Amino acid sequence: MTGGIAAYKAALLVRRLIAAGAIVDVIMTRGAREFIGPVTFEGLTGRNVRSDVWEDVPDGTHVALGQHAAAIVIYPATAHTLAKLANGLADDLLTTTALAHDGPVVVAPAMHTEMWSHPATSANLSTLRARGVTVVGPASGPLMGGDSGTGRVVEPEEVLAALRDVLAAPAPDGDEVAMPRPYAGRTLLVTAGGTREALDPVRFLGNRSSGRMGFAIAQAAAQQGATVVLVTAPSELATPPGVRRVDVVSADDMDAAVRLHEGVADAVVMAAAVADFRPEAQLPTKWRRTDGPPTIRLVANPDVLAGVVARRGDGPRPVVVGFAAQTGELETAAREKLAAKGVEMLVANDVSVPGIGFESRDNAVLILHRDGRQRDVPTASKALVAEAILAELLPLLD
Ligand code: CTP
Numbered sequence: 001m002t003g004g005i006a007a008y009k010a011a012l013l014v015r016r017l018i019a020a021g022a023i024v025d026v027i028m029t030r031g032a033r034e035f036i037g038p039v040t041f042e043g044l045t046g047r048n049v050r051s052d053v054w055e056d057v058p059d060g061t062h063v064a065l066g067q068h069a070a071a072i073v074i075y076p077a078t079a080h081t082l083a084k085l086a087n088g089l090a091d092d093l094l095t096t097t098a099l100a101h102d103g104p105v106v107v108a109p110a111m112h113t114e115m116w117s118h119p120a121t122s123a124n125l126s127t128l129r130a131r132g133v134t135v136v137g138p139a140s141g142p143l144m145g146g147d148s149g150t151g152r153v154v155e156p157e158e159v160l161a162a163l164r165d166v167l168a169a170p171a172p173d174g175d176e177v178a179m180p181r182p183y184a185g186r187t188l189l190v191t192a193g194g195t196r197e198a199l200d201p202v203r204f205l206g207n208r209s210s211g212r213m214g215f216a217i218a219q220a221a222a223q224q225g226a227t228v229v230l231v232t233a234p235s236e237l238a239t240p241p242g243v244r245r246v247d248v249v250s251a252d253d254m255d256a257a258v259r260l261h262e263g264v265a266d267a268v269v270m271a272a273a274v275a276d277f278r279p280e281a282q283l284p285t286k287w288r289r290t291d292g293p294p295t296i297r298l299v300a301n302p303d304v305l306a307g308v309v310a311r312r313g314d315g316p317r318p319v320v321v322g323f324a325a326q327t328g329e330l331e332t333a334a335r336e337k338l339a340a341k342g343v344e345m346l347v348a349n350d351v352s353v354p355g356i357g358f359e360s361r362d363n364a365v366l367i368l369h370r371d372g373r374q375r376d377v378p379t380a381s382k383a384l385v386a387e388a389i390l391a392e393l394l395p396l397l398d
Helices: 005-019 030-035 038-045 061-068 079-087 093-099 113-117 119-130 156-168 212-223 251-264 304-312 331-341 382-397
Strands: 072-077 105-109 139-142 148-152 187-192 227-232 244-247 267-270 277-279 298-300 319-326 345-350 362-369 374-381
Touching (some): 005 030, 005 038, 005 072, 005 382, 061 093, 072 079, 072 093, 072 156, 079 093, 079 105, 105 119, 113 119, 113 148, 156 212, 187 212, 187 251, 212 227, 212 382, 227 251, 251 304, 267 382, 304 319, 304 331, 319 331, 319 382, 331 345, 331 362, 374 382
Parallel strands (some): 187 267, 227 244, 267 319
Antiparallel strands (some): 277 298, 345 362, 362 374
16 A cells, blocks of 8 residues: 555455455555554554565564565555555565565556656556556546546546456466365356336336345455356446346346246346235326325236246255345244245345345345354445355355
């Protein structure tokens, strides 16, 4: 880590790397320490954070970390450190480590737009790229001090994706050092979002599901090597890299799409909030105020999840994961639902708690298994909750 306001985001990157199975040593430059303390990273990695070439000299720390690392990630990377790397300077622990390393290097530049556009920075970046360094970003957006423009560090997910790519590529000496891809060779069918049940050409009955939880699961599964089909109700969210997206609108559409794709799935993860009922008929023309208040008769929708379980019968595939959006008491209701639905795993969350669940970036869930085991996942980003769900699911696929 080098000295930039984006240093705080490195904590999330480190957490994601550890969740993916990496062992992470953090080196902070003096500048990085001005922005964020080392204790955060020692807590996350369980290892000492280093900054000083003059510590542990007999251990050869100034070169040892670089010699042994499978990859170096510099996040964020200042213009100054990029300049030093381009010129082979080695006046601190980060740069001695980089010079002693012959494996992949990923840098995520972060600086003001003027510094990014400066010919000196451009020339240094060209040198680094020519040497095989992977440069991720920068992105555009707000910068320190109220400015905005190109120079913002990319999000940790982009660095993870770049790192997976460089590590998956065979090294020049033929050795392969791969990040764990425990879902390689598996196919997951994931549903997401809230279905829309049409009343007339302009109106629908819907729900508050944003699709974020299902998208996070699809993204994490793809990063871990799975082939992912994501059947989603209308959502503004971007399709995660490498995921095959199938857009649907109503519960009926979702049912049809799931039937089409379930045959190839090792697991079906039903994160969608599917409407249980739909208007009996969709009016062909718009209902007008002058028509007076309508009476809407509802009829039952298919239970998509129950259909998957019924068609599978006693067969081993697909393993089915259900979700339960509860309000209030979780455990008893969730246990009952797990049994009633005949799923292998049930993910329950309390949607009445503000800040988690519907429309939120975070979630907190209780994961129940059929054999009575359970795991409580306290409030965390949906990306981390997705990783916890996938970690619980993986052993069920064997
Ligand atoms: N589900 C489904 N099709 C429906 C309704 C729900 O596939 N028509 C799936 C959801 O994707 C989720 C789980 O079933 O995985 C949610 O079930 P639950 O919350 O129990 O909804 P209901 O079955 O509607 O139960 P209830 O309304 O009694 O709580």
